Amino acid sequence: MEKQDLRIRRTKKALNEALLTLMEQKSFSRITIQELANEAMINRATFYLHYYDIYDLLDACIRDNMNHTMLKHIKTIRHIEDGVFYTEIFQEVVTKILKSVESNEYFFRVMFQSDCDKQLEAYLIQFGHATVMPQIERSFQKGTSKKYKNITLQLIVSTILRVISWWLTAEEREAPEKIAELIVGVVTQGPAYTIGLEID
Amino acid sequence: MEKQDLRIRRTKKALNEALLTLMEQKSFSRITIQELANEAMINRATFYLHYYDIYDLLDACIRDNMNHTMLKHIKTIRHIEDGVFYTEIFQEVVTKILKSVESNEYFFRVMFQSDCDKQLEAYLIQFGHATVMPQIERSFQKGTSKKYKNITLQLIVSTILRVISWWLTAEEREAPEKIAELIVGVVTQGPAYTIGLEID
DNA sequence: TTGTTTAATGAACAAATTGTTGTATAATTT
DNA sequence: AAATTATACAACAATTTGTTCATTAAACAA
Helix, strand or coil: CCCCCHHHHHHHHHHHHHHHHHHHHCCHHHCCHHHHHHHHCCCHHHHHHHCCCHHHHHHHHHHHHHHCCHHHHHCCCCCEECCEECHHHHHHHHHHHHHHHHHCHHHHHHHHHCCCHHHHHHHHHHHHHHHHHHHHHHHHCCHHHHCCHHHHHHHHHHHHHHHHHHHHHCCCCCCHHHHHHHHHHHHHHCHHHHCCCEEC | CCCCCHHHHHHHHHHHHHHHHHHHHCCHHHCCHHHHHHHHCCCHHHHHHHCCCHHHHHHHHHHHHHHCCHHHHHCCCCCEECCEECHHHHHHHHHHHHHHHHHCHHHHHHHHHCCCHHHHHHHHHHHHHHHHHHHHHHHHCCHHHHCCHHHHHHHHHHHHHHHHHHHHHCCCCCCHHHHHHHHHHHHHHCHHHHCCCEEC
């Protein structure tokens, strides 16, 4: 993948920034191509030179930002092996993820406040299927676990995203380590117990 | 709330059905008022007599269907009391919820396959805040649990919806009781353990 | 630096969508 | 049977969409 023309990269960057700026102001579904072009200070026809529609731009925006933050930390999985879930390693990974989220907080805040975070979740789940699943295939061989592997992935991804969304919008910002603990607790012991309810 | 004019009820019903029909065929964001009017066999101007925009119609559709299914079973909470989470009662409630989902399966399938199930989740969470929370307020008094009560509600709601979505689209349909067990497991012991992973 | 390549512009286009308005008609309600 | 009111229909301006074309300007490669 050779470097693109400087003008193309400039245009795409401007459109990415324009998208986030507009998503701050209004819900994604109300954003028009014309507004994007105005905000990015390019001609409307230029938009169609690079993107099929606004969802295409959104996907590209998500892909770029995710690849540089969360996904870096889950390319190789070390916390699941042979049916054992290693809590400590998982907590380390989640802490790293949370720190990378904080480092690009603007993107994540905008995504979560808008009405299109489903696309973000979908991208993460798709990444999990393609990259994470093959690595932990052996852990799903026995019993009913194979049947449930898809829903498990979905539940863990959505739990992490939901906690992050809540974390970023809370009144007082807690430390990534604290939030990682919370996520680990929910994933390994369930929300009810982690929250302090006595089970039974 | 007295009964509305027969013509109004007929029009609203036609629009509700038209919405679901169109959502079966294309993503929610691509549906236009004109298409809705055609499908419902009413004039386009009539739509604006009853709804502000398409989201208004969607909200009404969700409200009606939810009130007649899931929400009936969580008006009074019996499975959380004084900080104790009663597994057995929770499982009964979830089973009832799942059966009511099956009884209106068409609605839920369409909602989950479309790109607007966030609205459905939002409605459930809002209902939880208004109706469920006040009933279990006492359980959140001690420790850090009060701080986490909002995220707990979100996690439980999204877990239930996610499992239902997976359940309705799986190849072979499992019994509501089986799925209720799965949900109870995830909520009280976490996805990792429930799926069969050994924790540590 | 020069010549070549190509991205961006601006204008124009038809088609579709939106939201509103007025009057006439038809159905429902009382 | 009379009064009420929801709906249909047509028309409207404003906006959006996706595409095309010739022109201009910038980036690239030698």
